[in-house]
Amino acid sequence: MEKQFPILQIIDPNGNIIDENYENEITEHLIKTFYSHMVRMRVFDRKAVSLQRQGRIGTYAPFEGQEAAQAGSALALNPDDWMFPTYRDHGAAMAFGHSLKSILLFWNGRNEGCIPPKGKNIFPPGIPIATQIPHAAGAAFAEKLKGTRNASIAYFGDGATSEGDFHEGLNFASVVKAPVVFFNENNQYAISVPFHKQMNSKTIAQKSLAYDIPGVRVDGNDVFAVYFQTMKALEAARNGEGPSLIEAVTWRYGAHTTADDPSKYRDQAKSHQRREITDPIIRLERFMKNYGFFDQVWIDMVQKEAADEIDQAIKEMEQFPAAKPGDIFDFVFAKLVWPIKQQKEEYLEMIGGDKK
Amino acid sequence: MRAAIKTQTLTLVQAINDALRIMLQENQNVILMGEDIGKNGGVFRATEGLQSEFGEDRVLDTPLSEAGFIGAAIGMAVNGFIPVAEIQFLGFIYPAFEQIMTHASRLRMRTMGHYTVPMVIRAPYGAGVRAPEIHCDSTEALFTHMPGIKVVCPSSPADAKGLLIAAIEDPDPVLFLEPMRCYRSSREEVPEGKYSIEIGKGKKLVEGTDVTIISWGAMIPVALKAAEEMKIQEVSCEVIDLRTLYPLDQDLISESVQKTGRTVIVHEAHSTGGVGNDVLAIINDTSFLYQKAPTERVTGFDTPVPYFGFEDYYLPTEKRVVKAIEKVLSF
Ligand SMILES: Cc1ncc(C[n+]2csc(CCOP(=O)(O)OP(=O)(O)O)c2C)c(N)n1
Numbered sequence: 021m022e023k024q025f026p027i028l029q030i031i032d033p034n035g036n037i038i039d040e041n042y043e044n045e046i047t048e049h050l051i052k053t054f055y056s057h058m059v060r061m062r063v064f065d066r067k068a069v070s071l072q073r074q075g076r077i078g079t080y081a082p083f084e085g086q087e088a089a090q091a092g093s094a095l096a097l098n099p100d101d102w103m104f105p106t107y108r109d110h111g112a113a114m115a116f117g118h119s120l121k122s123i124l125l126f127w128n129g130r131n132e133g134c135i136p137p138k139g140k141n142i143f144p145p146g147i148p149i150a151t152q153i154p155h156a157a158g159a160a161f162a163e164k165l166k167g168t169r170n171a172s173i174a175y176f177g178d179g180a181t182s183e184g185d186f187h188e189g190l191n192f193a194s195v196v197k198a199p200v201v202f203f204n205e206n207n208q209y210a211i212s213v214p215f216h217k218q219m220n221s222k223t224i225a226q227k228s229l230a231y232d233i234p235g236v237r238v239d240g241n242d243v244f245a246v247y248f249q250t251m252k253a254l255e256a257a258r259n260g261e262g263p264s265l266i267e268a269v270t271w272r273y274g275a276h277t278t279a280d281d282p283s284k285y286r287d288q289a290k291s292h293q294r295r296e297i298t299d300p301i302i303r304l305e306r307f308m309k310n311y312g313f314f315d316q317v318w319i320d321m322v323q324k325e326a327a328d329e330i331d332q333a334i335k336e337m338e339q340f341p342a343a344k345p346g347d348i349f350d351f352v353f354a355k356l357v358w359p360i361k362q363q364k365e366e367y368l369e370m371i372g373g374d375k376k
Numbered sequence: 377m378r379a380a381i382k383t384q385t386l387t388l389v390q391a392i393n394d395a396l397r398i399m400l401q402e403n404q405n406v407i408l409m410g411e412d413i414g415k416n417g418g419v420f421r422a423t424e425g426l427q428s429e430f431g432e433d434r435v436l437d438t439p440l441s442e443a444g445f446i447g448a449a450i451g452m453a454v455n456g457f458i459p460v461a462e463i464q465f466l467g468f469i470y471p472a473f474e475q476i477m478t479h480a481s482r483l484r485m486r487t488m489g490h491y492t493v494p495m496v497i498r499a500p501y502g503a504g505v506r507a508p509e510i511h512c513d514s515t516e517a518l519f520t521h522m523p524g525i526k527v528v529c530p531s532s533p534a535d536a537k538g539l540l541i542a543a544i545e546d547p548d549p550v551l552f553l554e555p556m557r558c559y560r561s562s563r564e565e566v567p568e569g570k571y572s573i574e575i576g577k578g579k580k581l582v583e584g585t586d587v588t589i590i591s592w593g594a595m596i597p598v599a600l601k602a603a604e605e606m607k608i609q610e611v612s613c614e615v616i617d618l619r620t621l622y623p624l625d626q627d628l629i630s631e632s633v634q635k636t637g638r639t640v641i642v643h644e645a646h647s648t649g650g651v652g653n654d655v656l657a658i659i660n661d662t663s664f665l666y667q668k669a670p671t672e673r674v675t676g677f678d679t680p681v682p683y684f685g686f687e688d689y690y691l692p693t694e695k696r697v698v699k700a701i702e703k704v705l706s707f
Pocket residue numbers: 108147148149176177178179180181207209210211276411440442464468471
């Protein structure tokens with residue numbers, strides 16, 4: 021199966037182009053877009069981890085190492101497409117245009133953080149594993165019924181493929197030819213459970229065979245490979261050819277979440293050593309050096325802009341108005357039903373009214 | 377004179393670990409299964425050290441698939457084993473709902489006792505630890521409503537150990553709910569070695585004469601604090617920890633509410649369809665004419681458990697309990 025589903029690469033770990041078909045498509049604009057998004061994502065992720073440590077947000081799921089998989093796929097979307105991220109895909113959500121303040125609010129326990137910016141179709145992060153996969157199939161099918169050329173993308177991890185919802189979502193989409201890309205980030209661990217204990221299959225891409233849909237395996241740390249393969253799958257979806265499955269092979273360097281201690285189940289020093297080969301940002305920098313795009317002044321500027329933007333978002337998150345007790349009652353139904361109305365009134369009376 | 381019982385000071389999660397170790401040692405057929413329970417020792421460390429002690433076949437890291445491993449546990453249970461499955465958080469049990477509702481709970485009846493399902497499903501539940509959404513549900517009533525499965529919910533380390541051992545030895549499926557908020561919040565002296573506490577029996581935590589407070593799990597500390605506070609007003613509250621939510625301890629409930637005639641039920645779960653209503657039904661059936669005031673319920677609201685930024689509003693507080701006590705006293 022590994023032979024049937026080889027890991028596609030456009031640039032190798034040394035930053036050299038190995039698939040010449042794409043030489044002309046890799047423009048300076050694209051390189052700079054990818055690089056700046058990936059840096060922005062990493063700065064965000066590291067700041068979020070430190071905010072959690074300081075008790076300024078709640079438990080947080082870091083994605084360091086998965087920037088290329090998330091940036092490459094999210095940047096392939098059209099503005100009107102639908103995104104169904106997991107709790108680890110705020111990098112993808114950022115790249116697709118979610119607001120940083122909202123993402124931080126989400127991690128600080130606020131529903132307001134689930135509201136996407138106006139006009140953007142970004143679902144709240146999928147918390148129960150794999151449940152977002154059928155949603156993506158359904159939203160995509162709805163676009164097809166409406167006759168648009170919009171598609172949807174569902175993100176999920178390797179562990180998620182064990183859940184029924186994964187299989188049911190793929191099957192449904194394949195039957196109705198829904199324009200959806202099932203984008204797997206195979207970071208090789210589901211919390212502590214390594215890939216080979218999660219499934220007997222050698223790859224995730226091969227699961228496409230069961231549903232008779234295209235399946236590819238890409239190097240998830242090669243942003244170009246991810247981007248062009250996602251583009252291809254989205255194009256096919258828009259043209260009525262139905263869903264595809266992409267397996268982006270990658271790695272998370274950090275903990276599963278800030279509540280997890282990865283040293284319980286793997287050697288973190290070895291994990292760190294992998295950066296030499298798999299860190300997607302290091303790889304892109306090597307490529308930029310090899311092909312004359314490396315510009316330290318520009319890179320410093322990108323870093324600084326990212327840090328400033330994120331600091332600003334943190335400020336906005338922290339200055340955000342306090343949570344209003346009344347809000348937990350008001351959004352359960354379109355119109356308050358009597359039991360909730362009664363509970364709300366009694367509660368607000370006890371605490372002396374809602375916060376302004 | 378009673379022989380001194382040897383004890384050790386344990387948290388609730390350590391007491392669970394102790395119970396699991398004892399049962400793995402004692403009965404070769406006991407098998408633990410669940411996500412991340414092996415090397416990682418479970419996300420709350422309830423199974424810490426057990427895989428290295430008993431091996432990968434007896435402490436099984438399963439694929440990430442609740443329907444899959446609960447379904448498989450049912451198959452193992454009908455075929456000679458006693459699976460003790462861990463659901464990482466109660467909010468993630470729903471994929472297995474069908475397996476529990478349509479199989480675990482009714483195989484005995486379907487086959488008139490030919491096939492039985494002696495298994496335990498352990499699940500941490502409840503809010504109040506600033507966990508992400510869906511990690512905070514307390515939907516025990518979905519399972520007390522389900523015929524054919526017992527539901528147990530201890531609030532203290534010693535009870536947790538004795539009840540878990542009883543659950544593992546029970547011939548039928550048991551859902552064992554662990555109040556996440558109490559996992560490490562306190563320690564107590566827990567008897568060493570094997571002992572069990574009868575399923576279906578509650579416990580009087582505080583003796584009192586004026587008002588009965590009935591609660592369980594993570595709401596016990598809230599109930600105890602409210603009872604303490606009422607002392608200042610010279611109100612004597614009796615506090616009852618139900619410990620088992622199906623079948624309820626009818627005798628303990630009726631004995632207490634007949635004595636006080638005034639009752640406050642406290643639970644974290646949503647109001648409508650909550651187990652509190654079944655307690656109320658027992659009061660109605662057994663003790664109606666003894667009541668001096670309508671029973672009050674202090675519960676979570678009929679809203680999904682909100683994100684943790686709002687969870688303090690959702691969770692019953694000491695203040696709400698005190699208010700309810702004052703109300704039942706006003707009649
Ligand atoms: C239905 C369900 N079961 C269990 C969990 C607890 N849990 C959260 S993340 C996770 C592992 C997910 O692994 P994977 O799908 O590989 O994604 P990754 O976290 O590696 O991105 C588990 C078991 C959950 N969120 N939902």
